[in-house]
Amino acid sequence: MTDDAYLFLVDDPAVPLGASVTAVEDLTCLETPAVRAWLDAHGVSATSPGVRLLPPEETDAIPDGAEKLPVPLNDDELDRLRRALMPGALARVEEELLAYRDCTGERDALLSRATAAGVPPHRIARLAGEDARTVATAAAQGQDRPSDPGPRQR
Known part of the structure; x- marks a missing residue:
């Protein structure tokens, strides 16, 4: 396991592995030269359906041989990524907990x-x-x- 999340490519966009970058939104790493160069080298954009993202604890699930790139995400970005991978009901409850934390803080x-x-x-x-x-x-x-x-x- 690594401390970085990973961007990776899937051949078939129907594969339910990882979250699309568009599902996570506003990732600062997408503006880095390394990520831009990686996307360009593979002829894809960040919004391409085959570009996926997994948090550090799940990067072992990336298929062997898949094109991948480690990307640092801040805590907020990691939370959004993890919620994007959850079933809808669980993600909604987490959103409610965050709202509660913010209002009670x-x-x-x-x-x-x-x-x-x-x-x-x-x-x-x-x-x-x-x-x-x-x-x-x-x-x-x-x-x-x-x-x-x-x-x-x-």
């Missing part, structure tokens, strides 16, 4: 800002769907931060 800061703005804790808990203790903890932590203005004085 700033939860404590938002709860603290709401407290600082003067929104009553019981109202914050109801609107945010959080437990009152969670709101109180986030508000207390926000008061400890020097950059947080803390609760508004009345």
Whole structure:
């Protein structure tokens, strides 16, 4: 196994191995001279149906003798590649988990800002769907931060 993903060519585009580059979208490696030269040398474009991509943990599945090129992908690109290879329902659940992570990543800061703005804790808990203790903890932590203005004085 390698740490790089691999671009590779399949003779028959109906072969269900790997993900098409178009399914992954926005790969920075496609702009590198090495990838451009490899594509040119094989007379294909990145959008050709026979150009496929596999993540590092699956590169052993590339057929012997297939034309291949290691390509470094960042974490976001690898996540997109792995989701492109998953069954649709599983990929949708992963997308939901990512959306949840993104919206909750700033939860404590938002709860603290709401407290600082003067929104009553019981109202914050109801609107945010959080437990009152969670709101109180986030508000207390926000008061400890020097950059947080803390609760508004009345």
